[in-house]
Amino acid sequence: MTSERIPVTLLTGFLGAGKTTLLNRILTGDHGRRYAVIVNEFGEVGIDIDLVLSSDEELFEMNNGCVCCTVRGDLIRTLYSLLERPEQFDAIIIETTGLADPGPVAQTFFVDATLQDRVALDSITTVVDARHIQDTLKQSAEAEEQIAFADQMVLNKVSLVSPQTLKSVERSLRAINPFAPIYKVDRADVPLDKILGKGSFDLERITELESGFLNPGHGEPGHVHDEHCQSHDHHDHTHDASVTSLVVESDQPMDAERLSDWLNEYLAENGQDILRAKGIIDAAGEDRRLVFQAVHMMVEGDFQRPWGPDEVRKSQLVFIGRNLNRAELQAGVMACAQNHPS
Structure with missing residues (x-):
């Protein structure tokens, strides 16, 4: 019996935002932690095809001890199959397709008693394409939902836009979601300890946010330092x-x-x-x-x-x-x- 619940990160983001790059870093990195990654088999390719290969198996074990599995059935059943494996994992990551509303996936952790005992939703983490997100928001309700659900955002490809555009993008994100920290990176190169295992969805975590609960202060992730910040x-x-x-x-x-x-x-x-x-x-x-x-x-x-x-x-x-x-x-x-x- 595990002494602590296994943290689960729900990873979302619109098509091309950079989830593939981030997942590959997790699956192949020499980080000393064992992650199980659940990806969708439809829609965009969740991880590199060279990692998935062409196999009928649902589980793919990596040489660093991580496991990738495709969702070919009910998510709860897939999670059960991971929890029944003799070896345990430090954490589980669920990647949604680029067109998915993450809400129903998150609700899974509210309604199943067994999962509530064994796993805990650690965060809903959304990867955002700095270069294309403003156009995407004009065309896609799903992109809005992914940002709205986020406990934290990885704002990717920031070097591809001007500083002025980057500020505008941050304002757009903050207009949808005022409380999620924003980490600005290129090539999804965010330190994993910044986004994994932080307890961002945990109720206790909210009590630590204080004034940042509504608007992060100067020097805090997510604060937009512009003419409106005062x-x-x-x-x-x-x-x-x-x-x-x-x-x-x-x-x-x-x-x-x-x-x-x-x-x-x-x-x-x-x-x-x-x-x-x-x-x-x-x-x-x-x-x-x-x-x-x-x-x-x-x-x-x-x-x-x-x-x-x-x-x-x-x-x-x-x-x-x-x-x-x-x-x-x-x-x-x-x-x-x-x-x-x-």
Whole structure:
């Protein structure tokens, strides 16, 4: 029996973004860790054909101990087959096709009790092509979704664009997803310890982000240092495409049970439009921070570390999705305040 759950990275990104290069580095690198990589057999080639070969086997073991397998059936069954192997892995990476919505894959880890006991979703990591992403966003809803779902982004091919274009690209990414760190690289050459095993999807991780939860500060990954970086209005992020994000904040202590009921009901009705949601909640009568996050209609939450003696206690909720109604979300959250008439 394993003492800790195996971390799983969901790797996504639009066609040509650089997932192939990143996966090849993981599968062939001399990093001393054993990764199992699950790739789709349809759509783009997930890794080099020389690595996959032409085989009827679902599992391909590499000379560095990593394993690659193609998804020829249900993802849960594929994960079970990996977990049943006598040798264990340090981590599992699931690569989605370039045209895939990562939401349903992420939801797998909410709904299967066995997987919840054995594995933990570590992050949704999105690889972004700096040169083509702005044109892609104008044409593809899937590219927006991949960015919206991201816990962290690998902004690839940055040397192929001008500094001004790079700033514009970062603003576009931040407009869709205000809280995911952005790592700027070429040839997908991001240090693996920067993106793997960081617990970016872990609820406890959110409690460490502090002010960076909404807008990373100077010197932090993801901060956009431009003429807008001193602005205090980070509450609405809009752009020309359909996916937007907004933040709802409240200084009033929340009734945790009422908020949980409202959030579950709201996501049940609007979950297809809410791609991701995260929040840190000041729960009335509780010294610990209530932390939640959601993927579509699936939501989980827990009380995490205590509020610090010098911390300002307030609730912050981030919603990323389509057709977001600020007034409706604001009213829903405020109705959950402790002093709000029930």
